[in-house]
Amino acid sequence: MLMQHAEPTAGDVPATQSDVRAYAWVVFALTVGLLLSDYMSRQVLNAVFPLLKSAWDLSDARLGALSSIVALMVGVLTFPLSVLADRWGRVKSIVLMAAMWSLATLGCAISTTYGEMLVARAFVGIGEAAYGSVGIAVVLSIFPTRLRSTLTGAFMAGGAFGSVLGMAVGGAVAAHLGWRWAFGAMAVLGIVLVVFYRFIVTEKRVAPLQSSCVNARPEGIGVRMSLRALMKGLFSTKSVVCAYVGSGIHLLVPAAVWAWMPSFLNRYYGMAPGKAAMIGALFVLVTGLGMVVCGNLADRLSKHSRERKWGTAIVFCLICFVLLAIGFRMPAGPLQLVFIGVGMFFSAGASGPSGAMVANLTPPSIHASAFATLTLANNLLGLAPAAVLTGILADHMGLLGALQLVPFAPLIATLAFYIGKRNYGRDMDRVNALRERAALC
Template structure:
């Protein structure tokens, strides 16, 4: 997860040949590491669902709400906090966010009932609210434009990789040391990374390696002069709105799978909580690898024809729907697991294309805000309702029945991307015409 300032040439390194590629990749690695911490703190809860259900007698709806409240907070707050980060400083904002979610995760370890856990999880969401959008905006500002799908897909895959680690490590620690220790371990990992990030990365150090940064900042203050101008830049075309909506709807399924796969394996295959968490982590790992692979494939096959990125997004939606819908209707066994694995590999493959389209269709000076809007859509349309709606349905027809229904959302996502594809070329011409008019004035 902008009224364009001067756009760097495709071969330029963020428009600044003197910028250190090594330092850029160090920034990427540390920012990616904090994203891992973000999702480890978020998804460790799902690994201990069976233990919490037993300890506190919670319903599936309550369990789903503990997962959904984080995504809800992210969805509600990502936009205003990202706008503030664009002005206050992206690096400072990232450090503050990571410190907050790490401390809130530590608070989860001390919760004594459902209400206290819900409040602690809400603060986890507050800390994580704008991290994805601000983090990817920082990354895209220091890398060449032609890598946007790859970088967006790889960075967003950090969420899935973090979920893998959170589930697998969280389940292991919970069984051997108690579920409270799982939250404590995630919190300690985040705090260590925050200290490291603070030492290595700074606004000043980045600016010193980007000679054009000062001019870009000056342009930003001139270009984004009001909330009205900002909103106009974020929702300037039908196609960019379709990118937001399609991405969010497709991640509804990813959010449901992340939350409920450990419980699915526990109930359908009779696996112990730690083994169910480890098994679920394998599926989430497939999703992470799929995000990276789909981003790379999309960039390669669409470099000569950017509109094809919409077509690849439609393909990922329809194929994942077919695989997951079929898989969840099968009896437990090897064939079911194979189909589910293939479906999960593709289900979040739209992340890279959607991120690239948002970057192409919004001005670079407000990319943090644009990716905040994408994050808002991803959470309010996908990651927040996914676990909760699945829990609500599961309380009525069972978890398996709920998981058989949710793949239908992919059809709506495919429709949104198809509409965006039909308008993309026309909308790009409209944006280019407005930019040309602004330059001439």
């Protein structure tokens, strides 16, 4: 019996605990700040899509590849790098990753050919690969269990807000100074945040928050287990697999719409690239607000019924499907944008419940690896294929026709969440029993 499975953390503090230290919120704020930089560096590209298309005479498929290569690198590398972070130290890993994606974004700014830009974007993805999983693992390890869906939704919404800033600020800078300066601005911001994080957040200062429970040890330090044991912990139940799959597939919608909304507004509404980027950023902002609200709503509704988190995820996916399926088939105009906007509010609403379910169904000592697996699913099933697949379809049937097919993804996610819901109660009972036995070892 592995002792690692018995290691409690602050994330396992009883639901009645209300004492959350101020430094925990400082760590949360700085970690989310770096997440903002992460997505600003990733999504600034979407704001300059029309400018790059014109400057280098690129097809929609090649434009989409510049966006998808980041998510692909994240998907491929998130798991191995997160496992290394669990062993090497999460805080040190965060600093290294943020420095890499910031320097790679600077590389985008000085690229002179499509090939150079593609390589630079790949290194952006390598730097960002494990940040989401390691960052959320650090956050969840220093807060009580009762806040898991809220914190997960808020943390993941940071990606949406970072995308908003990346598209809005990047679009404004590009309109006045050119697309190279848009990438340069994102790089400078990232480097400044890395310096602040390096001096304020340390393993030594975070450790007491993680070890606030009796007999706890700081997570991510000195944890060793075999690959077989790790796989068993990550895929121990049918419901956790459904959480991975459902979360990944449902994120195909926001990823596709975020990437192509500025181009959609430019082509079908006649907006200038700068204005299209600003308006497109509003849809990303709506998505981020929806992630926070839906995550908090899932926590509130599931206080007395643990299966309700799955039910809320299912409802969010169905609402998204209905509204976006209608919206993208309406004629261009304000009403179409309203339908799309409301649909985007729910498009990533299952992120909070999915993260909470993964945290509940996996041992605390491997939460970075568990969230790496969730990130892997999010990227390979949703974020990575979204932009390039939509671009390929757009080259053959037009961008509007491609976007009309995107809303069907949440229907597949709904099926995964439904299967998970049916098995969740039994799986949680088994996981809790294993934790209790491990605690006695």
